[in-house]
Amino acid sequence: xxxxxxxxxxxxxxxxxxxxxxxxxxxxxxxxxxxxxxxxxxxxxxxxxxxxxxxxxxxxxxxxxxxxxxxxxxxxxxxxxxxxxxxxxxxxxxxxxxxxxxxxxxxxxxxxxxxxxxxxxxxxxxxxxxxxxxxxxxxxxxxxxxxxxxxxxxxxxxxxxxxxxxxxxxxxxxxxxxxxxxxxxxxxxxxxxxxxxxxxxxxxxxxxxxxxxxxxxxxxxxxxxxxxxxxxxxxxxxxxxxxxxxxxxxxxxxxxxxxxxxxxxxxxxxxxxxxxxxxxxxxxxxxxxxxxxxxxxxxxxxxxxxxxxxxxxxxxxxxxxxxxxxxxxxxxxxxxxxxxxxxxxxxxxxxxxxxxxxxxxxxxxxxxxxxxxxxxxxxxxxxxxxxxxxxxxxxxxxxxxxxxxxxxxxxxxxxxxxxxxxxxxxxxxxxxxxxxxxxxxxxxxxxxxxxxxxxxxxxxxxxxxxxxxxxxxxxxxxxxxxxxxxxxxxxxxxxxxxxxxxxxxxxxxxxxxxxxxxxxxxxxxxxxxxxxxxxxxxxxxxxxxxxxxxxxxxxxxxxxxxxxxxxxxxxxxxxxxxxxxxxxxxxxxxxxxxxxxxxxxxxxxxxxxx
Numbered sequence: 001x002x003x004x005x006x007x008x009x010x011x012x013x014x015x016x017x018x019x020x021x022x023x024x025x026x027x028x029x030x031x032x033x034x035x036x037x038x039x040x041x042x043x044x045x046x047x048x049x050x051x052x053x054x055x056x057x058x059x060x061x062x063x064x065x066x067x068x069x070x071x072x073x074x075x076x077x078x079x080x081x082x083x084x085x086x087x088x089x090x091x092x093x094x095x096x097x098x099x100x101x102x103x104x105x106x107x108x109x110x111x112x113x114x115x116x117x118x119x120x121x122x123x124x125x126x127x128x129x130x131x132x133x134x135x136x137x138x139x140x141x142x143x144x145x146x147x148x149x150x151x152x153x154x155x156x157x158x159x160x161x162x163x164x165x166x167x168x169x170x171x172x173x174x175x176x177x178x179x180x181x182x183x184x185x186x187x188x189x190x191x192x193x194x195x196x197x198x199x200x201x202x203x204x205x206x207x208x209x210x211x212x213x214x215x216x217x218x219x220x221x222x223x224x225x226x227x228x229x230x231x232x233x234x235x236x237x238x239x240x241x242x243x244x245x246x247x248x249x250x251x252x253x254x255x256x257x258x259x260x261x262x263x264x265x266x267x268x269x270x271x272x273x274x275x276x277x278x279x280x281x282x283x284x285x286x287x288x289x290x291x292x293x294x295x296x297x298x299x300x301x302x303x304x305x306x307x308x309x310x311x312x313x314x315x316x317x318x319x320x321x322x323x324x325x326x327x328x329x330x331x332x333x334x335x336x337x338x339x340x341x342x343x344x345x346x347x348x349x350x351x352x353x354x355x356x357x358x359x360x361x362x363x364x365x366x367x368x369x370x371x372x373x374x375x376x377x378x379x380x381x382x383x384x385x386x387x388x389x390x391x392x393x394x395x396x397x398x399x400x401x402x403x404x405x406x407x408x409x410x411x412x413x414x415x416x417x418x419x420x421x422x423x424x425x426x427x428x429x430x431x432x433x434x435x436x437x438x439x440x441x442x443x444x445x446x447x448x449x450x451x452x453x454x455x456x457x458x459x460x461x462x463x464x465x466x467x468x469x470x471x472x473x474x475x476x477x478x479x480x481x482x483x484x485x486x487x488x489x490x491x492x493x494x495x496x497x498x499x500x501x502x503x504x505x506x507x508x509x510x511x512x513x514x515x516x517x518x519x520x521x522x523x524x525x526x527x528x529x530x531x532x533x534x535x536x537x538x539x540x541x542x543x544x545x546x547x548x549x550x551x552x553x554x555x556x557x558x559x560x561x562x563x564x565x566x567x568x569x570x571x572x573x574x575x576x577x578x579x580x581x582x583x584x585x586x587x588x589x590x591x592x593x594x595x596x597x598x599x600x601x602x603x604x605x606x607x608x609x610x
Contacts, residue, residue, distance in 0.1 A: 005155070005156065005157055006157065008156055009156050009158060012156055012158060012162070013158055013159060013162060016200070019165075019204065020203065020204060020207055022152065022166065023165075023166065023169045023204040023205070023207045024207045024208065024211045025152070025211075026145075026148065026152055026166055026169045026170050026173060026208050026211075027169060027170075027173040027176075027207065027208030027209060027210065027211030027212040028211045028212065028214075028215050029148055029152070029173075030141075030144070030145040030148055030149070030170050030173035030174050030177060030208070031173060031176075031177040031211060031212035031213065031214065031215030031216045032215055032219075033122065033141070033144055033145065033148060033174075033177075034141050034144075034145075034173075034174060034177035034178050034212065034216055035177070035215070035216055035219045035220055036122070037122055037125070037126060037137065037140065037141055037144070038137070038178075038220065040122070040126035040130065041126045041129050041137070041306075042130070043130070044126055044127060044130030044131060045129075045306065048075045048078070048079070048130065048131055048132075049072065049075060049305075053305075053306065053309075053310055054072070054132075054302060054305040054306065055302060055303050055304070055305040055306055055308045055310060055311055056303075056311065057302060058302060058303075069299065069302075070299065072132070072295060072298050072299050072302065072305075073292070073295035073296055073298070073299055074295060075131050075132050075295060075298075076131050076132040076133065076291035076292075076294045076295045076298070077288055077291045077292055077295060078131065079127045079128060079130070079132065079133070079291070080127075080287035080288035080290075080291040080342075080343075080344070081288045082127050083123065083128060083287070083344075083345060084284045084285060084286065084287040084288050084343065085284040086120055086123065086124055087120060087124050087284075087343070087345065088283055089284070090116055090120050091114070091116055091117045091120035091121065093117060093143075094117055094120045094121040094124055094125075094143070094345055095343055095344075095345055096139075096340055096345065096437070097135070097136075097139035097140075097340060097346065097348045097349075097434075097437075098121060098139040098140055098142060098143030098345070098347065099138075099139050099142050099143065099193075099347070099349075099434050100434050100435070100437040100438050101113075101143060102142055102143050102146040102167070102171055102193060103192070103193055103434060103435070104438055104443050105146065105150070105167065106146070106164050106167050106168055106171075106194060107193075107194070107195070108443070110160040110163055110164060111146075111149075111150050111153070111160065111163035111164035111165075111166070111168075112150060112154070112163065113143075113146055113147040113150040113151070113167060114147065115147060115148075115150075115151035117143065117144075117147040118143075118144045118147035118148050118151070121140050121143050121144050121147070121345060122140065122144050124345040125139075125140035125345040125346050127345075128344040128345045128346045129307065129346050130306070132291075132294060132295065132298050132305050132306070133294070133306070133339040133344045133345075133346050134304045134305070134306070134308075134332060134335035134338075134339045134346075134351065135307070135336060135339050135340065135344060135345075135346020135347055135348070135350075135351065136307055136346060136347030136348060136349045136350025136351055136352075136353075137178050137307060137346075137347060137350060138174070138175060138178050138179065138347045138349035138350060139346060139347025139348060139349060140345060140346060140347055141175075141177065141178050142171045142174040142175060142193075142347075143174075144170075144174060145169075145170030145171050145172075145173050145174030145212075146167040146168070146170045146171045146193075147167075148170050149166040149167045149168070149169050149170025149171070149173075149208075150163055150166065150167040150170070152166060153166040153167070164194075165204055165205075167193075168189040168190075168193050168194050168201070168205055169189070169204055169205050169207075169208035169209075170208070171185075171188070171189050171193050172185040172186050172188060172189035172193075172205040172206075172208050172209040172212075173185060173208045173209055173211065174212070175188045175189075175209070175400070176208075176209040176210070176212045176213040176216070177212040177213060177215065177216035178216075179225050179400055179403065180213060180216065180217065180222065180223075180224060180225055180403065180404060181213075181399065181400050181404050182206070182209040182210050182212070182213040182403075183206075183209070183399050183403060184396055184399035184400035184403050184404075185205075185209035185212070185213070186202065186205040186206045186208075186209045187395045187396050187399055188393065188396045188400070189205045189209075190202060190205065191393050191395050191396050192393050192396060192434065224403075224404055224405055224406040225309070225404040225405075226309065226312060226313060226316070226404055226405045227313070227405075227406070228313070228317070228376055228405060228406075228407070231407065231409060232373075232374050232376045232377050232380070232409070233373075233377070233407075233409040233410065234373050234410075234412075235371065235372035235373040235374075236371075236372065236373070239371050239372075239373045239377075239413075240412075240413055242363075242367055242370075242371055242373070242378065243378070243381050243413035243414075243416055243417050244416055244420055245363065246359075246360050246363050246364075246378050246381045246382050246385060246417055247381065247385040247416060247417025247418065247419070247420035247421045248385075248420050248421070248424060249359060249363060249382075249385075250355075250356045250359045250360055250363075250381070250382040250383075250385035250386045250389065250417070250421065251385045251386065251389030251417075251420060251421025251422070251424050251425060252389060252421075253329065253355055253359045253389070254352050254355065254356060254385065254386035254387060254388065254389030254390035254391075254421065254425070254433075255389045255390060255424070255425050255428060255429065256333070257333045257336075257337075257351070257352060257355055257386070257390055257433070258348075258389075258390045258429075258432070258433035258436065259429075260333050260334070260337050261336070261340060261348065261433065262436055262437070262440065264334075264337035264338055264340075264341040265337070265340070265341035267341070268290065268338070268341040268342055272286055272290075275289075286342065286343050287342050287343035287344060290338075290342035291342065293338070294335070294338060294339065297335060297338075301331055301335070303328060303331070304331050304332065304335040307350045307351075307354070308328075308332070308354055309350075311354075312353070312354050312357045312358075315328070315357050315358055315361040315379055316357060316361060316375070316376045316379040317375075317376065318361065318364070318365070318374070318375040318376070320361070321365070322362045322365045322366065325358045325359075325361050325362040325365070326358070326359075326362055328358045329354075329355045329359050329362075332351050332355050332358070333351075333355060336351040348390070348433055349387065352386050352387045352390045352433070353383040353386065353401075355386050356379075356382040356383040356384065356385055356386025356387065357379045357380070357382055357383045358379075358382075359382050359386065360378040360379040360380070360381055360382020360383065360385070360386075361375050361376075361378065361379035361382065363378050363382070364376075364377065364378035364379060377410065377413070380401060380414075381410065381413055381414055381417045382417075383401050383405075384400075384401040384414050384417060384418050384421075385397070385417040385418055385420070385421040386421070387400075387401075388417075388418040388419075388421040388422045388425070389421040389422070389424065389425045390425070390432065390433040391432050391433055391434060392422050392425050392426060392432045393432075394415075394418045394419055394422045397414075397418045397421075397422075398411065398415055398418050401414060402414065454539035454543075454577070454580070456538060456539070457538075457539060458535060458536050458537060458538060459533045459534065459536065459538075459539075459541070459542050459556050459570075459572060460535035460536065460556065460558075460569070460570070462542065462572055462576075462577065462580065463535070463556040463569070463570025463571060463572050464570060464571055464572070464573075464576050465570065465571065466491070466492055466553075466555070466568070466570070466571035467486035467487070467488045467571070468482050468483075468485065468486040468488065468491055469491060469492055469494045470491050470492065470493045470494070470523060471493070471494070471495070471496075471523075472493055472495055472501050472522065472523055472524035473522050473523075473524060474493075474522065474523050475519065475520045475521060475522055475523070476509060476512060476517065476518075476519050476520070476521055476523070476526075477519045477520065479504050479509060479523060480509060483506060488552070488553070488573075489505060489506045489551075489552035489553070490503055490504065490505040490506065490551045490552040490553045490573070491503070491504055491553075492504075492553075492555040492568060492571065493523055493524075493528055494555075494568055497567075498568060499567060499568075500532060500555050500557065500566075500567075500568045501523075501524065501528060502528025502529055502530050502531075503528060503530075503531055503532075503551055503553070503554065503555065504523060504529070505529065505550075505551045505552060506552075507550070507551075508526075508528075508529065512526065529549060529551060531545055531551060532545075532554055532555045532556070532557050532566075532568075533554055533555075533556055533557070533572070534556070534557055534558070534559055534566070535556050535557070535558050535569055535570070542554075542577075543577075546572070546574055546577075552574055552575070553571055553572060553573035553574070553575075553576075554571070554572055554573075555568045555570075555571055556568065556569055556570040556571060556572055557569065
């Protein structure tokens with residue numbers, strides 16, 4: 001088996017066509033996982049409420065046997081008692097909306113996501129959403145897809161660059177299968193997850209996205225996720241101004257939702273700390289205890305149960321009054337923020353679209369006497385603008401809305417609204433609904449220092465063993481001899497305990513000779529250069545010390561923080577740094593050289609080139 005995996009790894013790594021096949025397999029697996037996920041949600045919702053979608057029942061008796069509305073309070077609690085211990089025990093990263101964890105894994109951790117995350121996320125999110133949590137399906141399936149892609153890549157023993165691409169392919173497949181939006185899935189993977197556009201990578205994520213969509217459509221049907229059953233368009237180009245207004249307002253609402261999401265999390269964290277200070281509840285019970293509040297909320301506002309797609313469709317058809325639309329928008333903000341903040345597992349993508357649909361439809365009602373365009377036009381535009389304001393992913397916002405609603409005629413006004421929403425969001429805040437979670441945790445996705453020649457490597461990663469060392473009792477002549485033997489322009493002076501006394505350079509020796517210092521003078525009797533860096537110092541500090549001291553090399557010390565003398569653990573010289581930069585350049589040049597079938601054929605048949 002090991003030999004077989006090794007052979008497969010070599011083929012997939014070296015041949016783009018073979019890797020494309022693996023990307024397609026990842027997409028098909030993720031598409032099947034998305035279907036299973038939707039089925040689990042439907043089964044659990046039916047089992048706990050007796051309805052196919054509890055959000056449209058209005059709390060009236062339904063199902064067989066007739067469901068008593070008061071029991072809805074217990075549904076989120078029972079669900080949380082099941083997924084809470086599961087997340088806490090096996091996959092803590094499965095808590096929340098999932099996409100930030102995928103972004104961090106792909107862009108900072110080589111795409112490594114444990115396979116168990118896929119299983120835990122799939123089950124826990126189905127229990128959360130099917131059990132009343134006001135959350136979306138896209139975040140969970142993106143994390144599930146990325147985990148499956150990473151697991152397959154790890155099983156095949158692919159290099160890190162390939163693992164990253166397959167994890168992104170899994171994320172693209174998740175979006176494609178969930179929203180029936182293959183192109184948006186591919187763009188989402190490039191714009192949000194990878195933040196890198198190359199023709200080759202685009203091809204891989206498209207293959208995965210298409211395969212996931214094919215599997216999902218074959219098993220679930222090909223109807224749009226939000227099916228209006230008719231085509232809508234602007235009645236007049238003058239209505240483009242109203243589309244811009246919707247983009248501004250819905251974008252601000254999406255931004256407000258992202259802020260409320262983390263404010264709610266802070267409030268719930270504060271309350272949990274106060275509660276556990278009095279009663280030592282286990283951490284896994286947090287979601288179950290707080291779900292009592294969620295259940296009570298659902299008792300009075302059942303429309304907030306689950307993702308709420310049927311209600312969203314009603315709003316787009318103009319069947320709901322303005323007051324109801326605004327109440328639904330505010331309610332979704334609060335309920336989703338509470339669901340995620342208490343420790344539930346679900347996405348924020350679909351709730352953002354729900355909020356945008358409500359706000360856009362409300363604006364459509366207000367301006368209805370002034371335009372011939374239907375309310376659905378502004379509701380659909382509001383969906384894209386709200387997501388753009390929250391996530392600042394304009395291309396994904398445009399494509400996913402027109403694909404999931406099948407309203408391709410709205411691309412023009414959608415593009416304008418989305419750009420306005422993105423611009424306002426960027427002007428008002430530095431983080432998105434996804435990156436804010438990482439920023440608050442101290443995780444950095446894009447550090448500009450990482451793109452410099454030496455990157456953000458600490459001195460401990462840049463150092464080499466010292467070419468030689470000198471004792472404080474050594475003479476000047478001994479120092480000259482040691483430098484010649486080591487081919488070095490500077491050496492550290494280290495005592496018997498490993499403590500650095502200073503640095504001696506060839507320039508120092510030349511200066512002492514001019515001053516008439518005797519050759520047999522001990523180094524400990526001379527003024528040495530006291531320069532060094534600590535092993536945790538960044539390259540900027542190392543370069544500053546090297547240039548300001550004027551010596552060719554400096555010792556690297558380790559400070560244990562216990563007050564003991566710092567001992568030398570390595571040596572950094574200007575020549576070593578230049579050599580490192582040269583090797584990095586060579587690796588980059590080698591990686592840039594790409595082959596094709598034609599180039600390989602010409603290499604094997606040199607006589608036929610003419």
